[in-house]
Amino acid sequence: MITSSDYDRSDDDIDTPDENEEDPVPGKKKKSSVLVVNEHTDFTKLKWAVGIRFPSREVFRDCVTRYSIAQGRNCTFVVSDKSRGKRLGVKCKEGCPFNLYGSWDNSQACFLIKTVNPKHHCQRTMEKNRQLKSTWLAKQFLEVFKATPHLSAKDIIETVRRAYKIMINKSFVYKVKYYAHKLLHGSMKEHYSKLGSYMLVLEQEYPNSTFTLCTKPHVRMSDPVFFRMFICFDALKQGWLEGCRKLLCVDACFLKTFLGGQLISAIGRDANDQMYPLTWAVVEGENNDSYKWFF
Structure with missing residues (x-):
């Protein structure tokens, strides 16, 4: 004898699991998501952790540069070996325990952070940052120089101070303008x-x-x-x-x-x-x- 189910008489909606959902397995931990770090990341709030992945060694190097400039840390690259797993190590200035170490992981086909000490004992400084290179700054201000090619040195110094909280001198500004001009118009040799x-x-x-x-x-x-x-x-x-x-x-x-x-x-x-x-x-x-x- 077939009778109507209790579900037929219920007014409540029935939630069915999605096709991609998996039933929870007792004793099995859910896999945590990996933080994605790229040029669009807010480096003023970035917290380094083991397992962060990068598509290449160069991308990791650029992210360290952006982090150092955004947070006013004088980080330097202390281990650099392309032949042995494309290793790259980072430390802060003397007396600060902060350090990073990463290398290429063949099993995951990415550059992986393997050792991290995220604590800083140093204070932010507005003096010249080691990672603030004239070539890097020229790339960041390329659109500015394209719109106003005759931007004065005083205006560039003030723009850098407002954007990165770092003071630069006029000789550094002239290097930035030279590299920006080279990127926009090519070199004299060419x-x-x-x-x-x-x-x-x-x-x-x-x-x-x-x-x-x-x-x-x-x-x-x-x-x-x-x-x-x-x-x-x-x-x-x-x-x-x-x-x-x-x-x-x-x-x-x-x-x-x-x-x-x-x-x-x-x-x-x-x-x-x-x-x-x-x-x-x-x-x-x-x-x-x-x-x-x-x-």
Whole structure:
């Protein structure tokens, strides 16, 4: 005989276990979740613990840097061995018991923290932090330099003080600006290495023009080094001959880069008494030899 169940007469909803839920097993501990640490972690509140995983040794190194700067701790890397399990050890300044040790774990295919003493006996300081490198700070402020490339040293010092509670000096600021400029625009060596291709394209596109690139050998470098460059477009030359006064003014100005050099230019006057650039050259300096070569 089939009778209706007590559940059929109940008004309460019945909760059924999810497919992914497992029935609790007596005596079996639930596996704890592993803390994920990355560049988006709040390093002002980070507590180090054994078992924290990182995808690589480099990510762990970057997280230690961010932690040291955020909490004002002068941490240093004391054990660094890529050949033996990519080991990396960290300690704080002398007298502070804080230390970290991690290495690559093949079974879990990640960089794992294996030893931790999270206690600090040192106090936060606003002096220069060992982990605050100019290259690292340039990467952090890259968008700032992109929006305001001529940010003054005073403004950068104040921005770093507010963001990281660390005081830096002007010489450090100039290093930061140099590396930021290098990241945004490339190095001078990369720029000058493209001059040969640039001059070749100009010669192909403007066959009647005059383009000259002078290089000289270098003692310590296999590639030749830039020496002088001369540019004169045929259209400018014809325009000066047909529509300008037969007068040329020649002068030079400094190139304001750390490489130095001079920009020599020949300027004419057109019918409206406006300046008419005819030709220009980049030379090593303003001297008799460079002027003779230019003329």
